[in-house]
Each structure stands twice: as structure tokens, then as C-alpha cells.
Amino acid sequence: MSSIRVGLVGTGIFAKEKHLPAIQSIEGSPLKITAAYSRTKAKAVEFARSAGFDESNVFDSLDEILNNKEIDVVDALLPCQNNLNTIKSAVAAGKPICVEKPISGNMSDAKEIVHIARATDLPILVLENFVYHIGVAKVQELLPKIGKVVTFIHQATGPFNNSNKYLATDWRKNPTHVGGFLLDGGVHQLAVLTELLGEVEFVSAHTSQVRELSGDVDTVASTFKMKSGSFGTYTYTSALGACEKTNKLQIFGTKGSIIYDYSPKQGGGKIILQEGEFASESNEPFEVSLPVEKYGGVDSEFANFADAVAKKDKSLLKCSVERAYHHFAIVYALVYSAQKSGALTVVEDA
């Protein structure tokens, strides 16, 4: 396979700490980061050194990256408000592009991105690493064993981390995107939930802002009615007082249950399956411990992106732009519902 030369845009924390090492870790991957652009040029130069490409490939604008024939694809890590324009420009330049989640900061941008993605054959990937977790695939494999899903409880609760390095980033301190950390962090959990249980039809939600530093609402408790007919609850907050950080999806079916615990203390995660139709006919719980994924699925998403690019087949992307849109649209519905005291709010289609 000939190499795929990546121009990376936005050389911040996540680029250095995750994208670069994850891409470098993929064995035999055609992806090579060969160029970069950042608003603060010094950062991009530093990044070039870490990535091992020449400083002459640090550019002064996104356009220079897009117009450069020596760059095949774009990897953009920008505040989500920039995603629409970045994607538009990349598509105009004929370059496949991946952008960091969330898909965007507002509904109209998010919808336009879906329309752009539908109209082009170029692979466009909104990077959502949680979809690529080994645990998600494993739960998917086990789900048919528990019969029809009756209800679920998704709990993502954690203490407020006032030394969180992401808190200091400008676009988070003064957010113009919908939903603050409910979007920023919460799309991950919503990706897991919808990957396993399908799309959300409508929600009812309450939100609050517990911490001033959050910049916007940081806590949500809600119910989801799913398109499949099942329903359940979804709680997301990292703004609490001391508590054990927990990411846990419990799925209850007519013939058993699955607990997918992907809390940090579980390492790669843990799945508990219990089968049986009645209390009196319950099998012993069956536990699966999942391996720690060093790059948290970021390597898998880039491998997937590379595959779609190499084969010029956008349908190979595991997480379509429509799905990334749906994750965003759920947050939008949660925030809207909470503003109306919890009124039922349909998750809009693109």
C-alpha cells in the first residue's frame, strides 16, 4: 500500500498525546504525518520535531495544507465550531478529512456537514474513538443472548477535576458550542450507548451547572426513548464532589442482562453477562475482562480511516457522519429539553 500523507491541523494536547503516537503505533500503516499547521506556529514546529518531519512542512494556513499536492488527507483537531468550514474546504480541495468530535457546535453546522458528507465520495470521518473500543464490539456480540432489551441505565459520574488540562483551553472556558461538557465529554458516552442500543427517538432532561469553571451546564439526568421501543436513563456529569469515577451501561433484557463497566479503574473495561429468563433460572454471571487499549481506540479509528481512504470507499467507515451527527443531536435535545423544564424533545434527523 502506498503511503497516505497526513497534514495535521491543530497541534494541541490531543494531537501530541494521542493522534501522533496512535498513528505511529499502527503496524504497517500507510498513514504518515508529514505536515502541520497551527495558529501558534511555534507549537507546530515543536510538533514537527516530535513527529519527525521537516520544519519546512510547517505551514502558515489551512489553505496551504489543502493546496499542497504532497499531502493526501487532513487530520483536523480544532474547536468544533471550525469543523464545518474545515470539512467544506477539504472537500473542495478533494482531500479526505478526519476531524475530532464533536461534529460541530451548533445544529445548523452539524446538519450541513451531514449533507456535505452525503454528497461526496470522499471519506469524511468524525473521530469518535469510543465506538472503536474492544468492549463495545464484545457487548454487541453478546447482546442477542439477553433477549429483547427492556430498559437500561447509563451512568457517567465523576468528581470535578479542577486541574483538568482541557479546562484551560479557550473554547471551553468561553464556549460558543451547545451543551459545554455534556457535548465535549458526553458524546463519547452517547456514542457507546447508541452504537449498542440504536438511535434515540426523544428525551426528557434536567441539567445544571455545578461548577463555574465548566463555563456552561455540566450535569444532566434524563430519560431516553429509543427508536427500537426500549427506554432507559442517562446521567452524565464530571462536576461532582468526591465519588468514584464511573462509566457504566447496564442493559436489561427479557432473557438476561449485560453490565458494561468502562470506568477508569476497570482498566480496559469489564463486561458481566447473566443469562436466564426468570430469577429461578438464572445462570451464574459470566465476566469478561477487557484488555487495556493503550490509545483508547484512537489507533483503530485511524486504521479504519486509512482503509477507507486507500480503498476510496467511505462506506467502510465504522462511525458514519450521520452517527456522529446523531450523538450531537442528542446533546442538543437534552439541552433544549432542560431549558423547557424537561419537556419531551425529539432528537432531530439531519
Added chain:
Amino acid sequence: MSSIRVGLVGTGIFAKEKHLPAIQSIEGSPLKITAAYSRTKAKAVEFARSAGFDESNVFDSLDEILNNKEIDVVDALLPCQNNLNTIKSAVAAGKPICVEKPISGNMSDAKEIVHIARATDLPILVLENFVYHIGVAKVQELLPKIGKVVTFIHQATGPFNNSNKYLATDWRKNPTHVGGFLLDGGVHQLAVLTELLGEVEFVSAHTSQVRELSGDVDTVASTFKMKSGSFGTYTYTSALGACEKTNKLQIFGTKGSIIYDYSPKQGGGKIILQEGEFASESNEPFEVSLPVEKYGGVDSEFANFADAVAKKDKSLLKCSVERAYHHFAIVYALVYSAQKSGALTVVEDA
């Protein structure tokens, strides 16, 4: 203290297995079961033998119990639809009365019972043993340590027990009361939740009937907005496929968290308190194991009832009729909300 002679009405499973031994277990208690009435006289006769009173004190009607000067108070274990008339008659006869939860099977009866209770000085107690659990008092004591309550998750989930002896009772098989097992079992959980977090202002709920044997809806997932301003989720179902039976209330505050786990496998229950305002300032979790309560609080509620009767002071009752009404009114709101696809539904005042 002179003895308080109890006429017991409805000598079914719970009378034999809980009321009788619990009352007999209270050291130095003035309560003595000295008479009984049951629709099926043979059952009452059998009960008299177990309780150790003469068969001549097995009566043929509630009225005979009420009009008997040798009986001081009434303990009624009847289908909840009967509670209004039973209470009305007892008050007319000047006898204090306790009745098993739930307060009633419909809203208008429930409200009338509240009005009757307000208008009389006689102690009237709706028996809700969960309010008397040692764990509830312990959580109440610890709550101020976690600051302002932000959100909570109440999970009551269990596998369907198709050999549940209570399933066979007529009034459950062909329910005329609201909410089926959501009321029958669920008022216990709602009693715990509201005892600790105050009254519920409004709800949004989804329900389903998973098991035909349940006779009515048996599963609910919902959000609660509390009068205090906090909010959270409430899931109740014992109609699932295999899973670990769980009763757990997690309360998250600005300065810490409390997990009150009163699942059967925890024995008397377990409380985990964690204090601290930030992730970086979290104390180690502090765990309290609670003793197994042999009668599940039924002994404590009778001790409380006896105290109020002896002192002729209804204000001594730990769980007022208003509170028992509120537990019922929440279930009513849940069912109503679910019938309207989850529409916001205010929990009515009496």
C-alpha cells in the same frame, strides 16, 4: 404501660410471616394481638392459634372488631382498595388504626384518607417499613457531609420471580389499583428516596409491562425533579431476565457522595460515603455495614405506632399519612406521565 389490644384484620401471608412475629419480638411492648377477622374464617382461626389467643376472638366482620370494647386498635392488612373504608370505619369507632401500604389504589381515596387523618386526633399509620430501616437513618445523618445534592440515581432492578407467592393473590392478578407492582413494590423505594431527598415536584416516565403475570405495568424508567431543586433518575422493575437484584440509591453532592446499597445480597445494607470537593481532594471512601434487621423494620413501625397510641399523639408517627400519600401520588404521576409518552407530570398535593 397498660397493654394495647390489637384486632388484626386480614390474616394473610404478611400478617403471619411479619406482623405477628415482629409485634411479638418488641421487648416490653404493650401491643398484644388479641382478636382477628378474615374473609376466610379458617385462616383467622389458624392465625389465632399461631398468635395464642382464643378462637372465640375470631370475629365474623370488621364491624364486630370495631365495636368490641376489648379491642383498642386495628391492624388492617387488606388489598389497598379497602383502606379508605376501613380507616373511615375505625375513626368512626374511635379506634386508632394502622393499614398496610400502599395507602390506596386510586387518587381520590388516597386524598380522602389524608383529609380524614388531618381531621382526627387518632393516630393513623400507613405501614411503610422501609422508612424505619436503620440505613435510612444513617444516610440522613451523613447527608450534610456531602454538601448540596446535585443529582441522584435510584436503581431498583431485579429478575422476574415467577414463583413469587404474592403473585398468586387475587387483587394482584386482577388489579384495580394504579400502577401494579410499580405501586405495590415501588412505594418502598419511593419512601426511601423521599425520606432522604424530600418531596418530588414532577416526573417524566416511561413504563412497560414485560410479564403477563404482572397484571399491569411492571417496569418504569423516569426522571424526578425535586422540590429542593435537585433532580435525578428512578428505575424500578422486578420483571427482568436474569440479573443481580439491586436496590441502590446513589446521591451526589457538591462536597461528596453517598451510595446507599440496600440490595438483598448486602444483608442489612451498606453505605459508602466519600467526602471532598474536587477529584484532587477526595478522601478515601468510608464504608458502613448495616446490621441485618430481622423484621425489616416492621417491628420498629409497630413500636412507633404503639408509642403514638399510648401517648395519644399522632405527631409522633415517623411516617405521616401525608407522606404515605406522597409515595402513592408519585406512582400515580409516573403512570400518568407514561400514558402521555413521558409528558411532565406534577405530583399532586392532597
